Amino acid sequence: MSTPDPREQLVEHLPAMRAFAMSLTRNSAIADDMVQDTLVKAWTKIDKFEAGTNLRAWLFTILRNTYYSNRRKAKREVADVDGVFTESLSQKPDHDGRLQMADFQRAFAQLPDEQREALILVGASGFSYDEAAETCDVAVGTIKSRVNRGRKHLVELMGLDSDEALEITDSATMAVVSGRSGGTM
């Protein structure tokens, strides 16, 4: 047979599924439960997957449907946010931009779900606008506007002006570096 069983490829998409789930839920325990549900659904409904199309996009679609239907059921949306972004960051002490990253992650976690997922899909995981639109089941223009609003929103939340962004990175880095090195400067 020339077509491999897509179920054999699920394992390759696990890291991406977890990353997407974490960016949606902002909680690693909930994210992992969602990935588990998604795996079971994908496995049992694999005949719904069209061979040759984008398996990752298909999995992300299941993942986000799981998320949004859970969110509707459990109305405690914001309660469980556990700093999953800062958590992962603190695992590796950074040589640069640490303070700015922490700010960024905090701001990112505050975005509305729809903007956060659009930014992750298009800005980080390399989906085209078309793929992202299909994954989220909305028009391409809607994805574009979510991405744009998400970017603007992030800039506002971090209190950046376009002119300042680079300088802030630098001064934040300086602050961290000089603060941490015991004030030898």
Next chain:
Amino acid sequence: MANDTNKQTDGDAIDENLKRVYDDMLNQEVPDRFKDLLAQLKAQDAAADDTSGGENE
């Protein structure tokens, strides 16, 4: 100097941060439970195939 490119700065900085956040999550080790689950699903299917046409409780 930041001044030359300030129009680009926001979007670039944001996309760069996004990628770092995402890559950070991507690079986390996948817990064994998922590989175990996949193995379990596979085993179930194999078992179902063996007894196909079988007893419908």
